[in-house]
Amino acid sequence: MVGRARADAGQHQALPPPRFVGRARELAALDDALGSAPAVVLLDGEAGIGKTRLLREALRLQAKKGRRALVGACPELRVPYTLGAVVDAVRDGADNVAALRLSGLGGALRPLFPEWADDLPPAPEPLHDATAARHRLFRAFVELLGRLDVAVLAIEDVHWADEATLEFLLFLVSRRPQAGSVVLTYRRDEVPPDSLLLRLTSRPPADAHLVRLTLQPLDVGETASLVSSMLTGHHVSHEFAAFLHARTEGVPLAVEESVRLMHDRADLVRQDGGWARRRLERIDVPPTIRDAVLHRVGRVGPDTRTVLYAAAVLSGPADDATLRAVTGLPDDGFAAPAAEALGGGLLRELKPRQWSFRHSLASHAVYEAIPAEERRAMHLRAGHALEQWPQPPVAQLARHFRLAGDVEAACRYTEEAADLCLQSGDVVTAALLMHSLVATMAVPVESLVRLVTEIQFQALPGSDPFSEIIESLRSALDAQALTPEQQASVRFQIGRLLMAAGRMEAGRAEILTAEPHLRPDSPEAARARILLALPLGDARPVTEHLQWLREAPPTAKPMTSLDRLQVSVERAFALLMLGEETGWEEARHIPDVVPDPRDASIVTIGHANVGEAAMRWGRYDEARTRLARARTLAERHQLLDYLDSVASSLAHLDWFVGAWSGLAERAARLGVADAVRLKDRCEAALVEGLILGATGKREAALERLAFAGRDDQQRIEATSASARLHLRDGDVAEALRLTDDVAETVVGSGIWTRASDFTPVRVAALAAAGRFDDAVRLTGTFERALGDKEAPAPQASLMLCRAVLAEADGRLAEAAGLFAQVADAWQALPRPYDAMLARERHVRCLLADGGEESVLLPRLSDVRRALSALGARADSARLARFINERGSGTRRARGRGRPSYGNQLSPRELEVARLLLEGRTNRQIADVLVVSTQTVASQVRSAMRKLQVPSRTGVALKVVELGLLDEQGPALPGDEGNHPRRA
Known part of the structure; x- marks a missing residue:
C-alpha cells in the first residue's frame, strides 16, 4: 500500500488550490453589503481562517457587476512608510495618472508617488502644521480614489497598520457622503490596546452602513469538502476528515498546508475509490501552520528553497527580475526552481511575472528560518536590486540595507525616507524609521548624534522609547575610538535621554561628565548647563542651580533657529522651577504656532512644562491655557507621548481646582x-x-x-x-x-x-x-x-x-x-x-x-x-x-463672650492633661474629646507654655504636683458645667 501511495504521489506533484468551501452565508452577506449603499465592512478572524479568500471571492463578484476595487495589505515585516497599504493599492490600480486630471490638491501626492512626478500637478506650498499637511494628503487621496471610480477599497491585516493609515481610514469612513465602500480585515486578538483601529471597530460613524463578519473554523463536513477539492474531487473518508479536523481545529490554511505536506510525504493513500490516511500511529501532522510550512520547505531542493527565502526577504509582491537578483542564482538556474516554488502552492502569481507568498504567515515562517548569514546577503542583494528601479523605494531600501548591515546606505536612505514622511505630515513614521536604525545598527558617531537629536521621541508609541537608544549610545562610547569632544557629545545625549526617561540623577551625572568637554559656544553646552540647572532629583542649594544658568557663556556663534528655540524653552522652564519670576518673561516668547514640524515637539514640551510650573506657582488659569496649547499641538503633530503627559497634568490641575466629576476614573485609566x-x-x-x-x-x-x-x-x-x-x-x-x-x-x-x-x-x-x-x-x-x-x-x-x-x-x-x-x-x-x-x-x-x-x-x-x-x-x-x-451634650448656659483663663489652664486643657496622665496619645485624646488631633496638639502646647515644662510628660507630672486635678477628674464632653475647676 505504501508503494502505491508513492506512485500516486508521483502522479500528483502539484496539488491545486482548495475550492471555496463553507463560506456561502458570509459571501452572500459581504456581496449584499458591497452591492448596496457605501458600507464599512469589518472582517475579523484568526490567522489562516480564510479572510483573504472570502474577500477575493466577493471582489470577483463585484467585478462582474462593473464595480472597481483596490486592495492593499499591511505587512507584518513592517517597512514604515506613510500610508503604505493605501499607496500600494492605488499604485496597482492607476495606469494613466495624467488622464485623471487631478486638481492642484494632487500635488500633495508627490512625496508618496515620485514615479508620477511628470503627471501630477506641482507640489503645493508646504504646510508647517503636520495635521493640516496630513489632512491635505488625505483629501488628495480621496480625490484620486474618486477619479479612479473606486467602488471598494479593501485593506487587509489592518491590525498591523501604521497610525497614518488608520487615521486615513477614519477620515475616509467619516466623510459624508461616503465615496465608496471600505473593507478591513484584521485579527481582533492582535490589535494593540492603543490602536486607532479600536475607534473604528467600537465607535464607527453613527450613520455608517456597518457590517461585521467574524469567520469561524470549518466543521468536519466542510473540512472533508475542502480536502476533496484539493485531491481531484475524490471522496475523503470521514475518519480521515475527522482526524485532520481535530489536528487543525478546522482552520482552512492549516488544513491546506497539512494536506500538502501529507501529500508530499506520501502519507495519503487511495482506498476504495477515495482518499484516506495511513494508520494513525504512523502519521504526523504538525501542530501549527508555521511548522507545516517549514516541513514543506525542508523537503524541496536547495535552489527552490533559495527562491522561497528570497521571496520572504522581499516580504511583498516581487517581479521575477528582482526575485532572481535576490536569490543570487544564475540566470539559467532560476526558472526551474521558481516554477517548483510556484507549483508547490507556497507562492502565487498575482499578475504576470509578479509573485508573492499566498499568506503572510507562510512568508514570516520562512523568513525566520533563513540562516543569519544568508539572510544578510539576500537583504544586501535586495537593496542593490531596488536601487536600480527608476524610482527607488527609499523606505524599503532603508530596511534592506539596515538588515544587511550596510551602515552608510542605511543611514542615507533612512534620512531620505524620514524626510518624505515629514513632507506628508507623518511625524510618527519618521520617528520610527530613525529609531529602528539607531536601535539596531552601530552608526558612526557623527550620524548617531545627528539622528538621535532629530528623533521626536514624543511621537513614538510605547512606554519606553529611550532605553534602546541609550544602549546604542553607550555601545558607541565603548566600541568607537572617539575624541574627547565626541565622547562628550555622546554622553550629553545619554544624559538628556535619561532625564527625559525620569532618571534624573543618572542623567545629571552623565551631563556633568560631558559638560567640560563640550565646545563652549555650542548649543549642546548651553543645553547641558540648563539641564544641570533644573531642580529635579536630589537636593542641591538653589544657588548651585542658578549658577549653571548665570555662568552659561553667550552663544555668539550663529545658532540654528531650532537650537535657539530649544535653549529658550528649556531656560524658561528652569527659571520657573527655580522660583525665578524672570522665567515668566522668557515663557511669553514660546510661540503658539510653529513654522517647522520639528519645532512642534519643542514648543509642545515648552507649553506643557510651563503649565506644570504654573500649577506649582498656583497660577491655575495660566496652567490650563498652557496645557490646552500643548494638547492642541500634540494632536496636530502626532506627539503621542505628550497627549498622555497633558492628560495626566490636566487631571492634576482638576484635582486642585475641584473639578472632581469623573476624575478618579480618568486617573485610574x-x-x-x-x-x-x-x-x-x-x-x-x-x-x-x-x-x-x-x-x-x-x-x-x-x-x-x-x-x-x-x-x-x-x-x-x-x-x-x-x-x-x-x-x-x-x-x-x-x-x-x-x-x-x-x-x-x-x-x-x-x-x-x-x-x-x-x-x-x-x-x-x-x-x-x-x-x-x-x-x-x-x-x-x-x-x-x-x-x-x-x-x-x-x-x-x-x-x-x-x-x-x-x-x-x-x-x-x-x-x-x-x-x-x-x-x-x-x-x-x-x-x-x-x-x-x-x-x-x-x-x-x-x-x-x-x-x-x-x-x-x-x-x-x-x-x-x-x-x-x-x-x-x-x-x-x-x-x-x-x-x-x-x-x-447638655451644656451649662453662660454669658456672652469667651472666658479668659490667662496663664491658668482652661477646663479643656485640664481634660487633656488628665488623659495624658493616663498615657493616651493625641489621637486617642482627640477621639475621647471629639476634636481634631491638631486641636489636641495645640492644647498640649498651650499647657506646656503655661506650666513652663518642656514635654507632654512634664504637663502630666506638673498638674499632679500642683493638685490641679480633683478626685473626680475633669468632666468629659457633655458635663463640663457639673463640676467646678481649680486653676
Whole structure:
C-alpha cells in the first residue's frame, strides 16, 4: 500500500488550490453589503481562517457587476512608510495618472508617488502644521480614489497598520457622503490596546452602513469538502476528515498546508475509490501552520528553497527580475526552481511575472528560518536590486540595507525616507524609521548624534522609547575610538535621554561628565548647563542651580533657529522651577504656532512644562491655557507621548481646582495603561491616591501614592499626601518618618517651588510631635525662600504654616483668623478642597477658644455640605460625626463672650492633661474629646507654655504636683458645667 501511495504521489506533484468551501452565508452577506449603499465592512478572524479568500471571492463578484476595487495589505515585516497599504493599492490600480486630471490638491501626492512626478500637478506650498499637511494628503487621496471610480477599497491585516493609515481610514469612513465602500480585515486578538483601529471597530460613524463578519473554523463536513477539492474531487473518508479536523481545529490554511505536506510525504493513500490516511500511529501532522510550512520547505531542493527565502526577504509582491537578483542564482538556474516554488502552492502569481507568498504567515515562517548569514546577503542583494528601479523605494531600501548591515546606505536612505514622511505630515513614521536604525545598527558617531537629536521621541508609541537608544549610545562610547569632544557629545545625549526617561540623577551625572568637554559656544553646552540647572532629583542649594544658568557663556556663534528655540524653552522652564519670576518673561516668547514640524515637539514640551510650573506657582488659569496649547499641538503633530503627559497634568490641575466629576476614573485609566510612560502614570496615580484619600479609601490611597512616589517629580507631593493621611489618623510618628526622608531635599535647598504642598504637612507633624521650635524654623526657611513672589499657592501654604503654629502654641484666636485668611486665599485660586479644610480649622479654633456652639456648629454644617458636594465623603462624614456628638451634650448656659483663663489652664486643657496622665496619645485624646488631633496638639502646647515644662510628660507630672486635678477628674464632653475647676 505504501508503494502505491508513492506512485500516486508521483502522479500528483502539484496539488491545486482548495475550492471555496463553507463560506456561502458570509459571501452572500459581504456581496449584499458591497452591492448596496457605501458600507464599512469589518472582517475579523484568526490567522489562516480564510479572510483573504472570502474577500477575493466577493471582489470577483463585484467585478462582474462593473464595480472597481483596490486592495492593499499591511505587512507584518513592517517597512514604515506613510500610508503604505493605501499607496500600494492605488499604485496597482492607476495606469494613466495624467488622464485623471487631478486638481492642484494632487500635488500633495508627490512625496508618496515620485514615479508620477511628470503627471501630477506641482507640489503645493508646504504646510508647517503636520495635521493640516496630513489632512491635505488625505483629501488628495480621496480625490484620486474618486477619479479612479473606486467602488471598494479593501485593506487587509489592518491590525498591523501604521497610525497614518488608520487615521486615513477614519477620515475616509467619516466623510459624508461616503465615496465608496471600505473593507478591513484584521485579527481582533492582535490589535494593540492603543490602536486607532479600536475607534473604528467600537465607535464607527453613527450613520455608517456597518457590517461585521467574524469567520469561524470549518466543521468536519466542510473540512472533508475542502480536502476533496484539493485531491481531484475524490471522496475523503470521514475518519480521515475527522482526524485532520481535530489536528487543525478546522482552520482552512492549516488544513491546506497539512494536506500538502501529507501529500508530499506520501502519507495519503487511495482506498476504495477515495482518499484516506495511513494508520494513525504512523502519521504526523504538525501542530501549527508555521511548522507545516517549514516541513514543506525542508523537503524541496536547495535552489527552490533559495527562491522561497528570497521571496520572504522581499516580504511583498516581487517581479521575477528582482526575485532572481535576490536569490543570487544564475540566470539559467532560476526558472526551474521558481516554477517548483510556484507549483508547490507556497507562492502565487498575482499578475504576470509578479509573485508573492499566498499568506503572510507562510512568508514570516520562512523568513525566520533563513540562516543569519544568508539572510544578510539576500537583504544586501535586495537593496542593490531596488536601487536600480527608476524610482527607488527609499523606505524599503532603508530596511534592506539596515538588515544587511550596510551602515552608510542605511543611514542615507533612512534620512531620505524620514524626510518624505515629514513632507506628508507623518511625524510618527519618521520617528520610527530613525529609531529602528539607531536601535539596531552601530552608526558612526557623527550620524548617531545627528539622528538621535532629530528623533521626536514624543511621537513614538510605547512606554519606553529611550532605553534602546541609550544602549546604542553607550555601545558607541565603548566600541568607537572617539575624541574627547565626541565622547562628550555622546554622553550629553545619554544624559538628556535619561532625564527625559525620569532618571534624573543618572542623567545629571552623565551631563556633568560631558559638560567640560563640550565646545563652549555650542548649543549642546548651553543645553547641558540648563539641564544641570533644573531642580529635579536630589537636593542641591538653589544657588548651585542658578549658577549653571548665570555662568552659561553667550552663544555668539550663529545658532540654528531650532537650537535657539530649544535653549529658550528649556531656560524658561528652569527659571520657573527655580522660583525665578524672570522665567515668566522668557515663557511669553514660546510661540503658539510653529513654522517647522520639528519645532512642534519643542514648543509642545515648552507649553506643557510651563503649565506644570504654573500649577506649582498656583497660577491655575495660566496652567490650563498652557496645557490646552500643548494638547492642541500634540494632536496636530502626532506627539503621542505628550497627549498622555497633558492628560495626566490636566487631571492634576482638576484635582486642585475641584473639578472632581469623573476624575478618579480618568486617573485610574491613565495610571494602569502599559503604553503610558512611567512619569505620566505616576502623576495619574498621585491624583487617584488623592481622590481615594478624600473619599475614605485609606489603604487604596496609600498604595497608589506609594506608586506615584516612584517618579521624582511626583515623589514629594505623594509623600505629603501620605503623611497627611497618617496625621489625620493620629499617627504622628509615621507622618514624621515619611517627611523626614525628603525634608532636606524639599526645604533645605531653598527651592520653594517643591515645598508648597510639603511644608504645611511637615510643620503640622513637627508641631503634633511637640517639636515646636523645629516647626518654627522650618516655616522661617520656607518664608525666606519664597519671599514676596507672586505665587498664590505657595503664599497660601506659608500662611497655613503660620496658622498651624499659632494653633499649636495655644493662640487660638490668632490661629482662627489666620485659617480664615488661608481659606480665602485658597478659594481665590480656586482650590476649594483646601479652602474647606481651612474653613473647618477656623471654626474648630473658635470652638476650642470658647466660641458659641450655637453660632459655630451651623458654620461647620455648611463646610460639611460643601465637602460632600465636592466629593470629599471621608471629610464630610468626619465632620458630621463631630457636629452630632458636639451638639448632643447638655451644656451649662453662660454669658456672652469667651472666658479668659490667662496663664491658668482652661477646663479643656485640664481634660487633656488628665488623659495624658493616663498615657493616651493625641489621637486617642482627640477621639475621647471629639476634636481634631491638631486641636489636641495645640492644647498640649498651650499647657506646656503655661506650666513652663518642656514635654507632654512634664504637663502630666506638673498638674499632679500642683493638685490641679480633683478626685473626680475633669468632666468629659457633655458635663463640663457639673463640676467646678481649680486653676
